[in-house]
Structure formats: C-alpha cells, structure tokens
Amino acid sequence: MPANQVLRVAINTPLNQLFDYLPPPDCTNLQPGQRVRVPFGRREQIGVIVELDVKSEVPAEKLRMAIELVDTGKLLDDELLRLLEWSANYYQHPPGEVISAALPAGLRKGAPPARAKLYEWFATTAGKSVDLDALDRKASVQAKLLTALIQNERMLEPALRELHANWRKILATLEGKGWVERREHIGRPQPVLADSAPELTGAQREALDAIPATGFTACLLQGVTGSGKTEVYLQLIQAQIARGRQSLVLVPEIGLTPQLVERFRRRIDGEIAVMHSGLTDVQRLNAWLNARDNRARVIIGTRSAIFSPLAQPALIVVDEEHDASYKQQDGFRYSARDLAVWRARQLDIPIVLGSATPAFETLNNALEERYLHLHLPERPGCARQPDTHLIDLRQHSLTEGLSEPLTSAMRRHLDAGGQTLIYLNRRGFAPILLCPACGETQECHRCDARMVLHQKRGLLICHHCGSERRAVDTCDECQHDLVAVGQGTERLENHLQTLFPGYPLVRIDRDTTRKRGELERMLGEIRAKDARILLGTQMLTKGHDFPDVTMVGIVDSDQGLFGTDFRSSERLAQSILQVSGRAGRGDRPGEVWIQTWYPDHPLLSTLLELGYDQFAAEALAERRTAAWPPYSYLALLRAENVAREEVFAFLQKARNQAELLGNAEINILGPASSPMEKRSGRYRAQILIQAGNRAELQRFVAGWRAAVSKLREARRSRWSLDIDPVELF
C-alpha cells in the first residue's frame, strides 16, 4: 500500500465537509462505500469512506489514523454513494448527515449488515385464562399489556412500545409467569397472486407501449384521478420482474396505506420491501438489506426511500409526483422527486412521474419535450369524471358553514345509497374565538397567529407551535361571553350529525387519527360502507380509492384564492381536483359541489370549465412574465432569533456577502420578514435568491453558504438554506 494513501470520510456531524484520515493499520482492499471506525475529537465515530487516495490539505503530522475497517466489502455501492454525495452537494447539506440519514440505525452505529430477527409477542393459553380484574388490582400495567395481547392475536414492538415505555421488562415478568411468549415474526407469507390484470384500456396500452424498458427516459403519466395510472405502474413493474430487475416506487407520505401495499402484493410476483418512517429499526434494516441484495423486487416507500440501495434497478415510479411531501421541509431539505429523476438518469433507466395534477415544473418539462408526455384522459369502464357545481355564497345563506344546495345534494346522495365526502381543510372546532363586545380574539403568545378552539378537549391550541391553554368562556378584557367564529371539522361534525342523524359519520383529521391504527380502522369502516358521511381534511382526500363515494362537497374553496405564495393557485387547483377525484370512482356517476364567495374568480372558472391543462398554461404564462419557477431557480436563506434585530443584523451581513459574490444573473431579494413573522417565540426573516439558471445558482450558493457560515452573526441565529424551496416562508 502506498504510504501516502489518505481516506476521505463522511462523518455524521453538522460540519459541511468530509474528513481526511490515514488508513487503519494492516488494511488492504480499501474501497469507497466501506465503513471505518475513526477517532473524532475525543470520541470514536463510524464514518463511510467516500474517496481514496486523495491529496490531503491537512499537514501530514496532523493527519490521524483510522482505527479499523468495519466492512470487508462495500456497504454502499458506487451508484448510491454518488447519489448521496451529489445530494449533499446540491442541497448544501453536510455529507456525513446525508449519508447517515440514508442508513438504518444499526448500520449507522457499526452493526454488521445482516438480517436481524423480529419478534412478535402473544398470550399463551395460561395467559388467556388469567383473572384480569384481579391482576389489574395488583399490577395494573401488567394487566394492561396482557389484555392487549389477548385482544390482539400478536403484537410487534411499535405497538407494545406505545402501550408502555417499559414494555420489555413487563413482558419479561409475564413471560416468567408463563402467560406470554414470543416467536420470530416471519412477515407475511408470499401471497397468492389473487388478482389478475384487467384488460387495459386503449390509453393505458398506449402509455405502456410508449415507456421503454431500458435507457433513461423521464415520462409524465398525466391521468385524471381513477384513470388507471397504478395499473400502468403494476404492469411496468411486472415486466421488469420478468427480467429479474427491481423497481422503486415512491408514494406521498399519506399515500402509503396498507391497502396500497396489499394491492401490490396481490399483483406482484416477487418480494416487496416497504420503507417508511414508522418501521422499527429491525424492519428497516431488513427492508434495506432486501433491497440491496435483490431479494425484494419492488421497493415501495415514502420520500426517504429514494436513498434505498438497489442491486438491479430498472425502473423508478413517483406516484402523485406533485405532492408536497416529497420535499423535506427541515434539516436536509431534499426533493425526493427531483432526486428520483437525477438517479434515473445516472442509472440510465426509465422513470414515470404520475399525477392527475402535475407540478408546474414537471408539466413544463413535458411541454418543452424534455419529458415524454403520456395521457390517460378517462376512467376505465363506465366510471366517469364527476360533474362539478359551484355554489355562489352571495346567493345562499349559511347554517354552520353549509349552504342549502350543499346539504340537499348530500341528502339526495345519501338517500340514494351513496357515500358523501365533505372536505374542510381546517381541524378543530373554530379558528377564531372572538369577543363580540370589544373585538378581542385569542392569540398565541408565541406566534403571530390565532389560537384554534378545540371544544371537546376544552382547549385553545396553536396550530403552528402546539401551545395549549384552557379555553375560556368570557373575555378577559370586558367579561362578555365569547363566540366561536368559523368552522373546523370538529364543529362541522356536530352539525352534520344533527342534520343527518340516520347516517353514520367518520371524521378523519390529525386529531381523530392520533392513535395508532385509528386511521386504518376508519378507512375500513368507509370501505365496508359502515360510514356514510366522510368528513375530513387533506388526510381524507389524498390517494384513497373510495368506490362508493358519489358526492363530494368542498366547504371552503376560497382558502387559497388569495395566498401570498406564487404557488398558492397551483396548490389550490391541485387540491380541488384531487378532492373532486374522490367522487364517482365506482360505477355510479359522481357530483362535486363547491362553496365559494368568488364564483367568477378566473382560477375557479378556468379550472372548472376548461380543465387543469388550460389553467396551468395560463398560470405558467404568468410565471414566465414574473420570472418565477420553472422559469427561474430559487434558494431561500431563512433565519430566526428571539431578538428581532439579531435576525436582521445577520441577514443584512449575509446580503452584503451575496452582493460581493453575485453577478448579473443573480437576483437578491430581502432581507424581509417571513409572512408569519413570529413563530414559537422567534422572529423569522429571509433572503430569496433568484437565478436564471440552475448551474449559476449552484455556483453562487456554494460560495455564499461558505461565506455566510463564517459570519460571527451566523452563530447567534438559527438559519438554514433551502434549495428549490416549495414554501416561501
């Protein structure tokens, strides 16, 4: 081995750099992608070798020696390593953190890459005949766990942990008494392929034929909701499995339901690895290894699954590619959709981006023929797109937020045996608690925001920082009785139950689904038609296929009409069409009723009369004029501090640095206060960078970040840099 060999290692620290080491003693066969144990400060750390044989700028006498190699082979292959490196670079995030985030917890700590056993617990016959009341009096926690195990056939760690933090010890006691046992959890047996492929529609067939099996092609599969996009994915994946190759399927955070996985399991002839944040460490490790070792032929997961190792990658699918959950909003702020396109290009494989309402960036790529544009204009069989009606609120009075046309449409559909879905993207009872005498409202003390009344819990809750306080009945200032103004889902639930007492209702929002398994239970009630009125926020509307919903009511379409973000109208259009798309997916036609104060607003009229493409064409033209993305590239420097002047002092210095580095291509906007200036007790402000092209922005941002992080003021405020931000605050 050459004496001057140096390893460049990624270590999980917030420092935006790699670290140089001399190889550990007596090591041969060093390779990028191997883990090494290294001294770091006064501790030891596990790092990953990113480069070899570099010329170090660290003086030779200061170079430390790595302690030992952890892996004999590569843990990360070159392709994945390159993706991670590129991501760290592009998003200006410390490479060590990026690589660590991509590794299952055990591997991060140096464990061998070996499949681990997963255990499930169950009650024995002896356990099932224990007198639970007696046990409850003596040892209530033991009784609680035993009861849960008797009620459930078997339980895995996450559910047990939720019952009691100290569950391991309690179960050990119960095991000692012979009341419970554990066995290895095998996962589900390979399913019978219960479902066969339907005969494809003409449009599905055309799309399928157009998407090549090999070579990089980015395809936008634009199909109205329920048009059979998933069916196209399934057949593409099946074709790759026949070649012995793997497919990676990304779905939005909320879209990864057991129903979706089940649909794949019933159709896919091969093992499926599921990756999401709710897995236990062992499950995650096993899924990761299955993907890496080509045991899993399909890897289906949320955002972070883009960093799955893939032995034989052949296809990437990004479902509902417009969904905002593909962009991580804190820490390492990557876009999984954008990285998916980059990765497909590196791998030279096809990628399919599917949506009924594509993101404007994606749509623009298709319109400019960088992406292949495929269409599924209709639903298969006799399912039709729903008819849409606007309800002009200037002409109709409201009772508890609902107009007569909306409630009578509900009644018609309910009486005809259909399910109705009522969408209101605001949880809680009422967004405003107002004193009618003096006009005082209940504000959050830590944010520039009102507290939302949650009546059942008797609380006022800030939806921005989570602060809670007891709800009061009378005004602090003048003792007058307070009134709750406006509707949230909790209030609407009460009203709908009074209006339609004979029809069971489920309400799905973050408050009603907090408990594990609750969302699943509710979705089950909907599928079984035990629930007839479905009420909820975004959670209810994303991606679910409810075949018996014949009517959708949008209670308040106006929330996004006058938003401050240049993406507000795009978002609003997407959510209206996505919600509407829940209607009439079965064989009965659907209807959508939308309440609005602005029936003539061009956004609504263009969208509903001429459709998404026309709406998008007009909105894109406006973006071009205003030089917003996709016609420019953005980066956002956000900062916050309990002292307002500190934020601005920092950002002003950051701006000075930007001016030194900038050029004619770079537009520097700000510093300006964020739209909600105070949040969680901190003042927030930002600088927006706008550039005509991506390469220019990248070059600028790299230099700027380095300069900004050296500022003295940078140590006093929290700050972050967001590349291609999707929220401008």
Ligand code: ADP
């Ligand atoms: P999308 O992913 O576009 O929302 P899905 O693939 O979920 O659409 O299809 C919607 C419904 O239509 C599903 O119930 C699916 O089984 C059914 N479907 C899809 N393609 C066909 C087809 N070619 N013939 C009959 N039914 C189909």
Ligand code: ZN
């Ligand atoms: Zn708050």
